Amino acid sequence: MSRSSKAPITLTLRELTYPASTNKEAPDLQPLHRGGDPKGRNVQWVFLGCPGVGKGTYVSRLLALLGVPHIATGDLIRDELASSGPLSFQLSEIVNQGKLVPDETIIDLLSKRLEAGGIKGETGFILDGFPWTVRQAEILEGITDIDLVVNLKLREDALLAKCLGRRICSECGKNYNIACIDIKEVVVKERLRIYNEMTKPVEEFYRARGKLLEFDLPGGIRES
Numbered sequence: 429m430s431r432s433s434k435a436p437i438t439l440t441l442r443e444l445t446y447p448a449s450t451n452k453e454a455p456d457l458q459p460l461h462r463g464g465d466p467k468g469r470n471v472q473w474v475f476l477g478c479p480g481v482g483k484g485t486y487v488s489r490l491l492a493l494l495g496v497p498h499i500a501t502g503d504l505i506r507d508e509l510a511s512s513g514p515l516s517f518q519l520s521e522i523v524n525q526g527k528l529v530p531d532e533t534i535i536d537l538l539s540k541r542l543e544a545g546g547i548k549g550e551t552g553f554i555l556d557g558f559p560w561t562v563r564q565a566e567i568l569e570g571i572t573d574i575d576l577v578v579n580l581k582l583r584e585d586a587l588l589a590k591c592l593g594r595r596i597c598s599e600c601g602k603n604y605n606i607a608c609i610d611i612k613e614v615v616v617k618e619r620l621r622i623y624n625e626m627t628k629p630v631e632e633f634y635r636a637r638g639k640l641l642e643f644d645l646p647g648g649i650r651e652s
């Protein structure tokens with residue numbers, strides 16, 4: 429598969445989450461595996477997906493398959509906060525207010541993480557929580573050539589049900605709650621609206637470069 433091509437990317441989710449050896453319809457996947465990359469490095473992918481879509485579950489399956497680290501900018505921020513370093517006070521104010529950390533700070537933390545990974549021999553990654561803005565996407569393109577941006581999407585009603593802890597009983601078909609989640613539907617809807625508004629330009633950025641791979645998920649993914 430040529431990743432520099434501008435042709436639409438047509439991998440299926442099955443091809444992404446299961447090894448080529450178990451998927452007879454996916455011979456294309458082989459070059460993406462460790463050591464088989466024409467660029468002489470492992471895959472460098474970005475995962476986009478709104479809260480509740482099941483991104484963490486998909487990413488963890490892929491990590492085992494591809495042998496790359498999961499780099500989540502939220503984790504980088506939390507590590508920095510836990511270190512009580514010079515940045516931590518300023519960062520805790522921003523994060524506690526639910527705001528985005530300035531681009532310079534997040535890019536500095538990410539560059540350090542990539543550099544440290546490079547020293548350890550890492551040549552690929554799955555990036556999560558970055559980029560959030562077009563400016564971040566542009567800067568990332570300047571740092572490395574991202575191969576693929578996977579955008580996981582779930583219908584809003586399914587997403588809402590998931591975020592609110594609702595499930596449908598497979599026997600009687602009625603709704604039930606798996607947990608006592610004290611969160612209002614309007615709050616979840618607003619969070620999704622803000623997410624969509626923020627990430628649309630980032631999706632466009634990667635779509636224009638032929639790097640965006642979109643999945644309309646039919647439902648949630650099982651966590652086990």
Ligand SMILES: Nc1ncnc2c1ncn2[C@@H]1O[C@H](COP(=O)(O)OP(=O)(O)O)[C@@H](O)[C@H]1O
Nearest residue numbers: 501502503505523527528529534557558559560
């Ligand atoms: N790409 C980014 N740009 C700016 N700030 C970020 C970025 N990624 C993470 N952050 C900051 O770190 C916090 C935690 O990130 P994350 O774990 O991805 O979100 P959440 O805690 O909502 O799941 C965010 O609320 C934000 O302040």
